Each structure stands twice: as C-alpha cells, then as structure tokens.
Amino acid sequence: MPTSFPTDGTAPWSTSSVSYAGWVPNVLGHLSFSLVGLKGRWGHSRTLNHTVDSNGTRSIAVRQNRIAQDYPYWDFLVRIFKPAAEQSYLLVASTHPAKIPFLKKTNGAEQADVRVFKDGQGLLAGTVFVTPKNRDKSVSKIRKIALNQIDKLLSRRTSDATDICAEVSDVLGQGNGMNFPSIAYRFALFRTGEVRIWLEEQTHLLDWTRQAGAKKVIEETFPKQVYYFLKDTLHTHYHHEPDSDQLLPLTQMKELPDNDEDREKENEVAWRRETLWGLARVISSYRRSNTIKSLRRAQGVLAYADAFQATVARVFRPATLENDPKFDDDLTTYDFAHTKQSVSALEGLRTWRNTGGVQLLAGLTAFALAAFTVWSSALRLKIAKCSNQKADGAEVLLNCGSVASQRADLVLGWIVDHPLVFAGSMLVPSAFIYSIIVWDIRDLPIARKFSRFLSAAARAIGASVGRKFSNPIIGFFATIISLLLVTAALLFSFAYLGSVMQSR
Amino acid sequence: MIVEISLFVLFAVFGLLAVMVFGLVLAQFRQGPAAISDLINKGFGIRAWLNGDMPAPDQSTSIDVIEGVEFEFDGFDVKIARQTRTISDEV
Numbered sequence: 001m002p003t004s005f006p007t008d009g010t011a012p013w014s015t016s017s018v019s020y021a022g023w024v025p026n027v028l029g030h031l032s033f034s035l036v037g038l039k040g041r042w043g044h045s046r047t048l049n050h051t052v053d054s055n056g057t058r059s060i061a062v063r064q065n066r067i068a069q070d071y072p073y074w075d076f077l078v079r080i081f082k083p084a085a086e087q088s089y090l091l092v093a094s095t096h097p098a099k100i101p102f103l104k105k106t107n108g109a110e111q112a113d114v115r116v117f118k119d120g121q122g123l124l125a126g127t128v129f130v131t132p133k134n135r136d137k138s139v140s141k142i143r144k145i146a147l148n149q150i151d152k153l154l155s156r157r158t159s160d161a162t163d164i165c166a167e168v169s170d171v172l173g174q175g176n177g178m179n180f181p182s183i184a185y186r187f188a189l190f191r192t193g194e195v196r197i198w199l200e201e202q203t204h205l206l207d208w209t210r211q212a213g214a215k216k217v218i219e220e221t222f223p224k225q226v227y228y229f230l231k232d233t234l235h236t237h238y239h240h241e242p243d244s245d246q247l248l249p250l251t252q253m254k255e256l257p258d259n260d261e262d263r264e265k266e267n268e269v270a271w272r273r274e275t276l277w278g279l280a281r282v283i284s285s286y287r288r289s290n291t292i293k294s295l296r297r298a299q300g301v302l303a304y305a306d307a308f309q310a311t312v313a314r315v316f317r318p319a320t321l322e323n324d325p326k327f328d329d330d331l332t333t334y335d336f337a338h339t340k341q342s343v344s345a346l347e348g349l350r351t352w353r354n355t356g357g358v359q360l361l362a363g364l365t366a367f368a369l370a371a372f373t374v375w376s377s378a379l380r381l382k383i384a385k386c387s388n389q390k391a392d393g394a395e396v397l398l399n400c401g402s403v404a405s406q407r408a409d410l411v412l413g414w415i416v417d418h419p420l421v422f423a424g425s426m427l428v429p430s431a432f433i434y435s436i437i438v439w440d441i442r443d444l445p446i447a448r449k450f451s452r453f454l455s456a457a458a459r460a461i462g463a464s465v466g467r468k469f470s471n472p473i474i475g476f477f478a479t480i481i482s483l484l485l486v487t488a489a490l491l492f493s494f495a496y497l498g499s500v501m502q503s504r
Numbered sequence: 505m506i507v508e509i510s511l512f513v514l515f516a517v518f519g520l521l522a523v524m525v526f527g528l529v530l531a532q533f534r535q536g537p538a539a540i541s542d543l544i545n546k547g548f549g550i551r552a553w554l555n556g557d558m559p560a561p562d563q564s565t566s567i568d569v570i571e572g573v574e575f576e577f578d579g580f581d582v583k584i585a586r587q588t589r590t591i592s593d594e595v
Contacts, residue, residue, distance in 0.1 A: 067572075068556060068574065069570055070558075070572045084583075132576055135578040135579075136579040208581060208582050211581065211582045213585040214575075217586070217587060221587045247567055285566075286567070420515075424516045428516075428520065451525075451528060456553055459548070460553035463544050472540045472541035476539075479532055480532055491518075494515060497514055498515055501508070504508065
C-alpha cells in the first residue's frame with residue numbers, strides 16, 4: 001500500500017540509499033492536512049481530501065501535470081515542441097499518528113525542554129508517483145487510460161469516495177501490476193513541516209533506473225521536483241514568484257549504518273542548517289534588491305525563518321520511531337530580530353522616498369494643468385478682447401490676425417481636430433513620468449509577462465555577446481542596444497498609428 | 505467610430521509598451537554591467553534561455569534560478585533525462 005507507515009522500528013527513510021530531508025514552510029508552525037490541495041497557477045490538477053474514520057484519519061490524493069517553466073515560450077508550445085518537459089505527479093497519502101515536538105521553557109531554566117504531543121494525525125505519509133510521457137503508443141495509451149480513471153475518481157464529490165487512496169491504488173494495480181513506467185517517491189510529512197522523501201530499495205532493481213543519464217535525474221533531480229510539488233499542494237506563494245519555489249534546499253542524507261549515532265546527528269544537523277542558510281540567503285537577496293516589494297517579501301520570509309528557528313531547528317527526530325524527538329542546539333542560529341529591524345528601517349526609507357516621488361508627481365501634474373489653464377484663459381481673453389458683437393448678434397473679429405497667434409491656432413486646431421491622438425499622446429508622457437516616479441508599470445499584471453520575456457531575451461543576448469568578447473561591458477551595451485531597438489520599433493508604430501489617425 | 509476607437513487603443517498600447525521597454529533600458533542602466541557579468545558567470549545566454557540548459561549554480565538554492573525536468577520513456581527505456589534550468593522572474 002503506497003500510504004503505509006510503520007509505527008515502530010527504524011524510520012524507513014533512514015535505511016534508504018536515496019533519502020532527503022527538508023521543510024515545507026508554514027508560518028504557524030503547524031500544517032493543516034485538511035487544506036492539502038492545489039491552488040493557483042497549475043492547470044490540470046485535481047484533489048480529493050476526505051476523512052475515512054471517526055478518528056479523523058485523512059485519505060488524500062492529488063494529481064497534476066507539471067511542466068518545466070524554463071523556456072521562453074508559452075506552456076502550450078512547450079507541450080508541442082518539448083513533450084518530455086511535462087510529467088504527471090500523483091500524490092496518494094493518508095494521515096498517521098506521530099510525535100510532534102514543541103519547546104517549553106520553565107522559569108529559571110537555561111534551556112527549553114522538548115515536550116512531545118502525540119498527535120493522532122501528526123504525519124501525512126504516502127507516495128508521489130511521477131509518470132513521464134511515453135513515446136511507445138501502446139504504453140502511452142495505457143498511461144492515459146489510467147490517469148483519466150484517476151482524474152474521474154478525483155473529480156467526484158468528497159461524500160462519494162470511500163477511501164480515495166485505496167481506490168487510486170486499485171487503478172494503479174490493475175492488470176499485471178503497473179504496466180507503464182512510473183517513479184514512486186515515498187514521503188513522510190510531519191505537522192511541523194519537516195518532510196522526508198526517499199526511494200524504496202526495490203526501485204533500484206528496475207532496469208530503466210540504471211540507464212545512462214536516468215539515474216542522476218531519478219536520484220537527484222526528481223526528488224526536488226517532488227518537494228516543490230508537495231509545497232505547491234500545501235502553501236500559497238505569498239512571498240516569492242510562484243515559479244521560484246526553489247528557495248529552500250532539499251538536503252540529501254548520508255547513508256545511515258546501524259547505530260551510528262554520529263552519522264545520524266550529522267544528517268539531522270545538516271538539513272536543518274541548510275534550511276536555515278537557505279532562508280537567510282533569500283532574506284539577504286531580497287534585502288539587497290532594496291525595492292518596497294522585495295523588502296516586504298524579505299519580511300514575509302523572515303516570519304517563516306522565525307517559525308523554523310522556533311522549534312524545528314532546535315529539535316531532532318531520531319531514526320528509531322519509538323524514541324521521542326530530542327532537544328539539539330548544535331546549530332548556528334540567526335539573529336532574525338535585528339534583521340527584521342534592519343529590513344523595516346530600509347522599507348521605511350524606501351517608502352519615504354516613494355512618498356516624496358508621489359508628492360513631486362502631484363506637484364508636476366498641478367503645475368502642468370495650471371500652466372495650460374492660464375495659457376488657454378489668456379488666449380480666450382485675447383480673443384474676447386478683439387471680437388465685437390453687432391446688434392444682429394453676428395460676431396466681428398477686430399484685428400484678430402495680430403492678436404491670436406499662429407502657434408495658438410495650430411495647437412488648438414490640432415487638439416480640436418484630433419482629440420484621440422491628443423489623448424493618446426498625453427497618456428504616454430504621463431505613463432513615463434508615473435513609471436519613473438511612482439510605480440513601475442512593468443509590474444502591471446498584463447505587462448509583466450511581456451516585460452519579463454523581453455528583459456530575459458535582451459539579457460540573454462547581452463550575456464552571450466559579453467561572453468564572446470570576454471567583456472561584460474560589451475554585453476551590457478548589447479543588452480541596451482537590443483532594448484533600444486525594440487523601443488524604437490514601438491515608437492515608430494506609435495507614431496505611424498498617430499499619423500493614420502490624423503489622416504482619417 | 506469602431507475603427508477610430510480600435511486605432512486609439514492600439515495607439516495607446518504601442519505608446520505604453522514603448523514606455524515599458526524604455527523602463528527596461530533604464531533598469532539595465534541602474535543595474536549596470538555587473539548584472540550581465542553575473543549572468544555570464546551563471547552560464548546564462550541565448551542558448552540557455554531558449555533551451556533551459558543553464559548550468560547548476562554554485563549555491564544549493566537561489567531566488568535567481570528555477571529548475572525543471574525533461575524526462576521521457578519509450579516503452580520501458582528512458583529516452584530523455586535532463587535537468588532544465590533558467591533564471592527566475594526575480595532577477
């Protein structure tokens with residue numbers, strides 16, 4: 001059964017030669033397994049998450065097709081030209097009892113005590129089946145039928161399911177076992193966010209896992225993708241771009257010989273240290289960007305870092321399941337309180353500057369409007385002064401040739417004749433000033449994709465040129481020139497459309 | 505009238521796009537050649553951008569890099585097994 005998990009003895013991940021540990025970020029310190037399910041950007045995903053008994057045991061299955069986001073074209077084009085970039089991920093898991101540690105410091109004590117809460121549903125254990133596409137038509141057909149059947153099961157109402165894990169396992173076990181190749185990664189996710197991912201030894205007995213190139217991807221690359229998939233099912237990406245969910249490491253554990261306590265400790269310290277370093281690196285990177293958005297994101301990640309450091313970083317879970325989690329402070333922890341103050345101060349400074357920018361923009365706008373109003377009022381006064389009303393109501397202009405200037409005629413005439421061209425022409429400089437002073441219009445949701453595509457393309461050109469000439473300055477100018485060429489093409493189109501509008 | 509309005513929308517869109525791309529030029533100036541130097545060191549370039557084959561970064565994690573996989577079977581034989589990698593939207 002892909003969801004089984006022992007209650008005692010050695011933890012299954014500790015006996016595997018391919019085993020990883022990491023942390024699923026959660027700011028509360030406790031994950032809620034009832035919320036497992038997919039949200040957001042990923043299409044073709046289905047979830048069924050329900051309780052199967054009066055104890056609250058959950059049975060959960062999630063399936064989605066995940067596609068590599070490492071190409072500059074849309075997903076539908078990637079599916080056509082790079083079919084290998086898309087794989088099916090199927091999570092089948094159920095909850096199990098587990099020991100959940102928490103720290104409690106009694107008055108006067110130097111160090112906190114680890115207390116253990118026996119949580120009836122403290123662990124989500126199961127399997128993630130990664131099923132890549134298959135060129136063989138008959139195998140591909142079997143794969144497709146099986147995945148469609150699973151999708152149908154997952155599309156039902158929760159009340160119609162008896163035990164989704166058993167039902168999905170039945171589909172996977174149809175006929176002579178699994179008759180399409182799929183890679184099974186076992187995982188154990190504790191309520192604190194601590195996650196273990198490992199390959200069962202029988203996986204290595206399959207011929208295709210030993211093929212050239214495949215072994216490295218199966219043992220090193222896919223476990224990370226399984227980790228990203230698990231994180232996607234459990235949290236929303238508030239503090240980073242959804243594609244950049246590789247902020248935290250998945251640390252490979254060294255093989256653990258029997259009763260080797262030193263190796264066990266080394267492993268346990270390693271993954272917690274890597275996680276802390278990963279969080280600190282993200283905070284520093286955002287802090288260096290020094291924009292309001294990045295600084296806010298840094299604050300968000302700081303909250304997660306605090307949550308990790310509060311408990312998981314100070315407790316280690318022994319490989320023997322009967323043993324309680326132990327206090328362990330052999331880990332260099334970070335002073336996140338001071339970092340928080342520094343990030344807040346930077347953000348305040350940035351906000352102060354932006355507020356100044358908004359005031360400047362307001363002043364410039366008021367000045368431009370006032371200047372135009374004064375000019376048009378002066379012009380009206382001039383025209384009124386030179387016109388004369390006859391008794392029959394007809395208007396006679398006196399010496400207006402010398403009063404109303406040619407320039408005024410030209411400007412007013414153009415505005416009156418081409419109101420849309422005038423409005424469009426005003427929009428562009430306004431957007432430019434707004435973009436420089438207040439908010440980058442590249443961040444507008446519609447513009448973001450286009451701007452990132454262009455920006456990555458220009459920098460790819462710049463990096464290639466810079467590498468060719470072994471000089472980043474030449475690459476820098478190549479980037480600038482390529483972007484300026486696009487700007488010129490767009491300005492030309494803008495001017496051409498304006499002239500078309502004028503001539504109509 | 506519909507033609508006029510459509511022309512106006514296109515006119516405004518081209519203008520705004522020009523502003524946006526010029527914003528990218530200014531952003532490049534702000535970052536300076538160091539940003540390109542960093543990308544050269546990371547192994548980014550036209551080929552890496554098109555195929556997602558940027559080499560592995562020095563650090564185990566980074567907000568600057570995203571990763572994926574290309575993997576395909578032919579029956580029970582592995583035909584393609586490749587890690588893909590490119591720069592992230594955070595850069």
